[in-house]
Amino acid sequence: MEHIEGTGHLRMVGHPMDHNDVKTKVLRARPADKVSVWITAILIPLFLIAPALWNGYPLLQWDTGGYLARWYEGYLVPSRSTVFGLYLHFGEASDFWVNLGAQALCTLWILQLTLRVLNLSQPFRLLAISLLLILTTALPWLSSLLLTDIFAGLSVLSLFILIAHGDKITPLEKLSLALFTAFAAATHSATLGVLFGLCVLGFLARPFLREKIALAGLTQASLSLVLGSAMLLSANYALSGQLAWTPGGIGVAFGRMLQDGIVAKYLNEHCGEEKLKLCPYRNELPATADEFLWGDSMFDKLGRFKGLGDEMGHIVVRSLADYPAWQAEAALKATAQQLVMVATGEGTISWLPHTYGIIEHYIPLQVAPMRAAHQQHGEINFAAVNRLHVPVALASMLLALAIFALALWRRKFDDLALLAATVSFALLGNAMICGIISGPHDRYGARLVWIATLTVLLAAARYFGDEDEVEADDASLPR
Template sequence: MRARLADTGAIWIAAVVIPAFLIAPALWNGYPLLQFDTGGYLARWYEGYLVPSRSTVFGLYLHFGEGSDFWINLGIQALATFWILQLTLRVLGLAQPFRLLWIGLLLILTTALPWLSSMLLTDIFSGLSVLALFILVLQGEKISPIEKASLFVFIAFSAATHSATLGVLLGLCLLGLIAKPLLRRRIALSGLLQGMLSIASGAMMLLAANHALSGQWAWTPGGYGVAFGRMLQDGIVARYLNDHCPHQNFKLCPYRDALPATGDQFLWGHSMFDKLGRFAGLDDEMGYIVTHSLADYPAWQAEAALKATAQQLLHVATGEGCTEWLGHTYGIIKRYIPSQTRQMDAARQQRKEINFSAVNWLHVPVALASMLVVLSLFGYGAWRRRFDDSTLLAATVTFALLGNAMICGVISGPHDRYGARLVWIATFTALIAASRFFTDDDSELSDDLGAP
């Protein structure tokens, strides 16, 4: 009886402490954390047209929380994080409340997780959706129908918030289909079908939201422009223009010797991109150059893609985009939600009181070490042909990190933000492995590749 009461008390402590600490950065800041992209999402409800790389689904989600100064959004993000963490531990046979508490607190201390859940951005849903997909596809027999339905909706929403998240989730499902003949009953066909349907539902959710707000049955634009920026900073665009401008009349030809050094400077830094009409004026030309340069320089493109993927794996620092001047986002809030201007301006972030140097002194080495641990766990399990739950989680996280690095590094170019939003699930996996090791927990059922 005493043990049961202690467990009940620990559950309630964890249910209060973990969500509270997950939004501690925003509470300390005095306002939800903002990022350069936040304004673009917020404006979708008010402007009624599509813009590159800004999901209308996430824009509607932010609009839902405006009346609470977005604290409802942060509450949803914190509770969703707590839910996915405890559900992952439960399906792995590690549901002890004190274990959930110390693993949750270590994640909050050593990773970007609380900063992600405190921010008005899609990034928190990237890592959570990978864990949700792992549970739905590989652990579906251990959860209730209501939990399955909830995970289905959560994955669909997460996929609709960002194309890179959708790409990572889709890639994991395709890998599951490939591995199904090898792993037999470890991967249920019904689970894979549910996972694929949830991702397809996310795609339909985005198309429906785009149509509702803009009248267009269209995907969120901007893919070619982002890929163009990455090729520009690799020197491929300048080479293509030098090779083709003598006999093709591109708008960028007069500027081929004055292109900015990075894609970010070209797309967002008041370059000739603005003079030539931004995405509306250059999208067709950028798409043409992207597709034709792939055919003209295949070896260079492959080398650049591999380099970008490797670099993205190492870009894991917390806080990118939080400490700079966010003029566009500030302007959107002042224009469309003027009642929040005072709170926003008074926040520590807007007063330049946030510095991530000390934070990353801890976060970066933890992130890099966690990736090595997860890769080792997956490699050891594959070598031993022991595909138990821990190995399958390590495999899921390994391929998610690799897929994220490929999609984000190759298309957008390496950024710390893209790594930090996902690498915390590697730390979570490493903490699960450490918990099992130090408590000598053999509760999970193992399964070998050769099992009938």
């Protein structure tokens, strides 16, 4: 027997602490915990938007203007979610600082929930892991940016919690996570695709992992995606009068095939027998999809998506049938390239004429603070940042995959291995969807790869963690 100092309790030496001992330990630490909780709750959100605070204005990207314009223009634009456009509109009066605050707080919330359900919840541990993520990944740049990208990684974590750890959170938290997941899915079709793929994999894996994957959690997660789809359709109808999905998938896929040379070959082989608008330009096609779709090209002369949409769809479908082996090879190559394209900051530059034009036309009161920001003076350089971010991202992907593979080899699949599996499949699914449809871009990799770094940090925390501390954390979980 031994006396636990300051508690008035005895316990058997060598025996685990019972629930009352753990509860006493937690209660005794409560004053210090309150201070550390407040320090964590204040510092993490501030550091998450530190790039925007330094910039003097939320960071902008070349796609930002398309989302901002959705409220004002009243029609659907390819690849620009009206749900995210409405979200940005609600923050206009605050110069979008409300949006950045919401992004930072959602990030803090999801991070602490992830630690909590893995029995790693401790304020200073949360602070340490968050600071490491802020220093070594794209996370603070994503949360400081007016773009959908921050919600991609967060939604993978929220889906994981719903499916694998729904029994460890309260009903209110479960509802909040479902609503958050639905919103995130509605902000970008690629995010919806990744989440849908994870749900499908969850149903396929459930017969082998019944104790880890609850049917109720899978059902709730799947329903959240249905809700997200309904959100998008409703917003599209409310703003445009069209009950339709956000357009652009075929056009974006066409751009990727153009970049791979498939479109040029199709035109050269079929222009003699088909009357296609692009035939006169078949020898002048731009080298990249971005140049064709968003630069000064024949795409503009031929009416953009409205004028060329049907023809691009025709070429995409016919070329899939005509060149299946080439398409498969291009798809594999694009997926592989996308997996390793993870640099931070793509498109967050000083030359953003479309975004600037949208702000000047529709939100003129924000022109002055926008023009005064460091970004608009070319003072952001991601080269130095990526000397750290890129190797950390690539190493994190390999280590997360190693955690998953080791669990399979040992046939011991704990909650951390399940997270590593979720993250690995999310990264692969993201690379397939974005690489094959849109073509590889650093932006698509950077917005998700930070959750691999989080997984590695959580594994390190589990390995080096204090057993008593984990027991105390477990005692604080909902029962």
